[in-house]
Amino acid sequence: MTPAARGPFHEDEMRENREKVIAWIGMSEGGLVDHPKDPGGRTNKGITQKTYDAWLRSKKRQSRAVDHITKAEADQIVAEQYLDTVKFDDLPAGLDYSVGDFSVNSGPSRAVKELQKLVGTDQDGVMGARTLAAVARADLAALIRAYNDRRLAFLKSLRTWSTFGKGWAARVQSVRDRSMGMAAGRAAPVITVQKPGEGEKATDDQIRTTNLLGKVLEDPIALIPAVGTLVTPLASSNGPLSWALAGLILMAGAFVAIRALKRGV
Numbered sequence: 001m002t003p004a005a006r007g008p009f010h011e012d013e014m015r016e017n018r019e020k021v022i023a024w025i026g027m028s029e030g031g032l033v034d035h036p037k038d039p040g041g042r043t044n045k046g047i048t049q050k051t052y053d054a055w056l057r058s059k060k061r062q063s064r065a066v067d068h069i070t071k072a073e074a075d076q077i078v079a080e081q082y083l084d085t086v087k088f089d090d091l092p093a094g095l096d097y098s099v100g101d102f103s104v105n106s107g108p109s110r111a112v113k114e115l116q117k118l119v120g121t122d123q124d125g126v127m128g129a130r131t132l133a134a135v136a137r138a139d140l141a142a143l144i145r146a147y148n149d150r151r152l153a154f155l156k157s158l159r160t161w162s163t164f165g166k167g168w169a170a171r172v173q174s175v176r177d178r179s180m181g182m183a184a185g186r187a188a189p190v191i192t193v194q195k196p197g198e199g200e201k202a203t204d205d206q207i208r209t210t211n212l213l214g215k216v217l218e219d220p221i222a223l224i225p226a227v228g229t230l231v232t233p234l235a236s237s238n239g240p241l242s243w244a245l246a247g248l249i250l251m252a253g254a255f256v257a258i259r260a261l262k263r264g265v
Helices: 011-029 049-058 071-086 095-106 108-119 129-137 140-156 161-183 204-218 220-235 240-263
Strands: none
Touching: 011 071, 011 095, 011 161, 049 071, 071 095, 071 108, 095 108, 095 140, 095 161, 108 129, 108 140, 140 161
């Protein structure tokens, strides 16, 4: 399957898709890590020291600590060694992200072999014409689900699952959800990275308030005894969540007044 066979994608749209996926992978990998149980060793932005050394040699550049790898270098390595190797641009939207992320996390060969098991081609770890043709014949949504199931099963089989399993499971779920959205042509949710102290996190009081408001909207008369319960959490915060809750209270109050007038109360 050629890139043109993916559908009505132009080169600029395919580039945008690639850049989006590289950004997501970067967010999943994070920064400098040197966990004693990680067989990859010292890693920064998803790139191990060994991989960085090899890449620098290929560019005829002097070796240096992966601590100093730039985002541009990490993105280039991800593109060249992990996305290009699995023929990212030849895969359908959604599956490309799933396979690309698996490639970065566990290696291109493993990522391709798991796909080949599902589509019934030789499991040689090379994304060739036969594998791409088999992918093109498959039900895309079903293939994405099954592929991420296989990825999770593989990760669970590793001896380091007890150490890294929680993070891996969350990552696979995130990749699955985004991939399904891409396959369906839905835009991915916008992710806003906030600095510490910015935004508003829902407190236990605010969560209880939200639940109470649901009951109030079902029976607005319930607002009367509920006012005291609502005031305390709202008075303790002035963020956007509090303003939204206050607006709902006013709406419910207005509804109560209208019903009272109609009933002649």
